[in-house]
Amino acid sequence: MSEIFDVYTIIFLILAVFIIFRLRSVLGKRTGNERPPFDPYTKPENTQSSRPDQTQDADGGNVIPLPGQSPVEGSQGKGEGAVIEKIAPAGTALNDALRKILSADSSFEPGPFIQGATGAYEMIVTAFADGDRKTLKELLSKEVNEGFVTAIDEREKRGETIESSFVGIDKAEIVEAELKGSVAQVTVRIHSQLISATKDSEGHIIDGDPTKVSDVVDLWTFARDTNSRDPNWRLVATESAE
Numbered sequence: 001m002s003e004i005f006d007v008y009t010i011i012f013l014i015l016a017v018f019i020i021f022r023l024r025s026v027l028g029k030r031t032g033n034e035r036p037p038f039d040p041y042t043k044p045e046n047t048q049s050s051r052p053d054q055t056q057d058a059d060g061g062n063v064i065p066l067p068g069q070s071p072v073e074g075s076q077g078k079g080e081g082a083v084i085e086k087i088a089p090a091g092t093a094l095n096d097a098l099r100k101i102l103s104a105d106s107s108f109e110p111g112p113f114i115q116g117a118t119g120a121y122e123m124i125v126t127a128f129a130d131g132d133r134k135t136l137k138e139l140l141s142k143e144v145n146e147g148f149v150t151a152i153d154e155r156e157k158r159g160e161t162i163e164s165s166f167v168g169i170d171k172a173e174i175v176e177a178e179l180k181g182s183v184a185q186v187t188v189r190i191h192s193q194l195i196s197a198t199k200d201s202e203g204h205i206i207d208g209d210p211t212k213v214s215d216v217v218d219l220w221t222f223a224r225d226t227n228s229r230d231p232n233w234r235l236v237a238t239e240s241a242e
Helices: 002-027 073-084 093-104 111-130 133-139 142-157
Strands: 161-180 181-200 205-208 214-226 234-240
Touching: 073 093, 073 111, 073 181, 093 111, 093 161, 111 133, 111 142, 111 161, 111 214, 133 142, 133 234, 142 161
Parallel strands: none
Antiparallel strands: 161 181, 181 205, 181 214, 214 234
């Protein structure tokens, strides 16, 4: 009986070790280097860390040289300059300002930033029309959020509603940038198409047209403290360019 007991005990131990090993291989383990929350305004991290042309910078971040270049010292700066010059020509005030922001925030890249800004634009416009205060609070600075919420409160007190459809964005471009201390500010001109109509408490249209696509041009300024661990950019100013 003891021999049978010992055999079963050994079998169960082997199964337990096997299960633990499989769980570790499938689920992995925390190392303290897990990926931070996704930030739409910054360039995406390269997930193929095993690429042979990828090296590590002094802070442990990935540095990927441009095609045809070897990862020699100074190649990163040249690549960054080329990226910025696609947005603003060398020698312009905008180019200089973007370089200053990049020097303070190495994760900043104009192309992905514009994509994130246009995504935030659609979310904010839709949230305002729907009276979605929670979404607005996450995307706006305190001052801008207070203004938006006040407008929503007044609209609801009058019994008015907005019927809005976001058609799309024709064009978006960075037109201004500035680094004030540690705070980076970037202004984007956004050309969008919207269908919007405001109705009173009785359902009568008092503004806009529910059947007409309107062209809208806005100047929106986003800001982030480069010294903060919070990677999110927030809307700090709005202006109509029309």
